[in-house]
Amino acid sequence: MPETYPSIAHFHTIRVNQPASKFYNSDYLRTVCDLWEYRGSGLMNLHGSTGDLVLLGTNTEQLEPIFFELTHELQQDIGGSGSNLRTPECCIGKARCEWACYDTQDLCYELTQYYQDELH
Numbered sequence: 001m002p003e004t005y006p007s008i009a010h011f012h013t014i015r016v017n018q019p020a021s022k023f024y025n026s027d028y029l030r031t032v033c034d035l036w037e038y039r040g041s042g043l044m045n046l047h048g049s050t051g052d053l054v055l056l057g058t059n060t061e062q063l064e065p066i067f068f069e070l071t072h073e074l075q076q077d078i079g080g081s082g083s084n085l086r087t088p089e090c091c092i093g094k095a096r097c098e099w100a101c102y103d104t105q106d107l108c109y110e111l112t113q114y115y116q117d118e119l120h
Helices: 026-039 058-074 104-119
Strands: 013-016 043-045 054-055
Touching: 013 058, 026 043, 026 054, 026 058
Parallel strands: none
Antiparallel strands: 013 054, 043 054
16 A cells, blocks of 8 residues: 555565574675665664564665675575575584584585685
8 A cells, every 4th residue: 555655665585694603894884884774774683583684664766776786796596485495504613613613604605605606
């Protein structure tokens, strides 16, 4: 009912892949927040049920500019919640665990790239 409720006629949700082990730096988070304040509603879930950073509420005209900024300027991949592939997640591994025997972050990154490329 867009005529009755024009301010919510569009309400797209965008999922952004989380980095391995969910390590963020403050500059990255500020940039995403600024992007979302400018192009979206400003409402975010840091990690939704899909594990992704969830940006809640934007209109259709903003989708392509958001995708471009995320993928080209922030070098960030778009997540998803479909049944084909959920965003992989891993433990902190060698980043903080002195007993880590394997680089789980690297494996998570490689698997994400491999399977997302298959879907694209």
